[in-house]
Amino acid sequence: MAQFKMTTTGMIALASMIAFGGAVATRAQTAEKTVWTGAYTAEQATRGKAAYAASCAACHGESLAGIDVAPALTGAGFLNNWNNTSAGDLFTRIKTTMPLSAPGSLSGRTVSDIEAYVLQSNGFPAGEVALPPAAPMMSNVKIIAQKPA
Template identity: 75%
Template sequence: MMISTKKNSGVWLLAASAVVFGGAVVTKAQPPERSVWSGVYTAEQAERGKQAYAEQCAACHGDALGGIDVAPPLTGATFLNNWNNTSAGDLFSRIKTTMPLNAPDSLSGRTVADIEAYMFQANGFPAGEVALPPSQPMMAGVKIQAQKPGG
């Protein structure tokens, strides 16, 4: 099972892998399961992220993350389908290396993590006690699950 960061830039491929593998994406040396449902960012972090989002992303993706023209929504069913069964680390890399579209890799890891926290909040994932860490490997074990487990 190889979900590389590069592959995740292909939305069609993500959709396909979600269909093929369903909920059974298993990686090697799996730490205790953590997902976006277990409270992986803080409310303060999401607040910082909201600010950064407004400055860096809203012009293309919309004030309410709903998308504008070719810039897709960053909240809702389509977005969650695209990212279902990937990890917070995958999404971090996608944002860090390709966004803002007009200035890729211009944001610090901390700012990207803050924006990701805001996106998680906007998608209905709960806040918790510990902030989303500012680098990809540190959040690679956090699974993105569109549906709340058992819910």
């Protein structure tokens, strides 16, 4: 009898764990966003534009078109490189390797502002919520080159 009770309790616990796990998975899925639903704010991109001019434009160009070995940060080639990655991946790339002359020298906030400007320059819309200042907080934001139907 005692064993039966334990088993029942165990099964209930297991069932609720499965149900809970399911709920978490569903929520994580709904929380996945794309750059098409507004991943940064307009004022953030404006700050990013100034920071880009100061730290990136010398190599990547005023209009992000690229100069010599520094590739364009807009257009089909750039979007193809980053298609199906996340805003967090792009953040980490910029934060850890750029500016090439002083990698890691920019704060998380400045990097996210610059990324907002890069997203804006690639035609992705602004939204209500700013791009956060750290990669894990935006790993749920997918970069998709083509606007989903």
